[in-house]
Amino acid sequence: MTSINSSAVKIDSLHDRVLEKASETLGQSGQNVDFSDRMKNALTEVADAQKQAADSMKAFDLGIETDLSKVMVDQQVSSLGFQLTLNVRNKMLSAYKDILNMPV
Helix, strand or coil: CHHHHHHHHHHHHHHHHHHHHHHHHHHHHHCCCCHHHHHHHHHHHHHHHHHHHHHHHHHHHHCCCCCHHHHHHHHHHHHHHHHHHHHHHHHHHHHHHHHHCCCC
């Protein structure tokens, strides 16, 4: 029963972090920020998530980290970030091709 309670506390903590990050991001939407700056920040965050996932996996393999759920969450966050980045790239490439094929 204790592991369920500790898992619930960890999930609540992750939920709070996600809500905090979302409110920070939405708070910045009123400011005048370049698209290139937003893309650069997003790519940096994805790279950081991938590094965190790799580090947590390595720590788990070495026996330093014992919480498998944390490692799996880090892996999923990394995977979702990469998939989102790939989809944004595909949409941007598609838009570029559409503009390129427009008659002048």
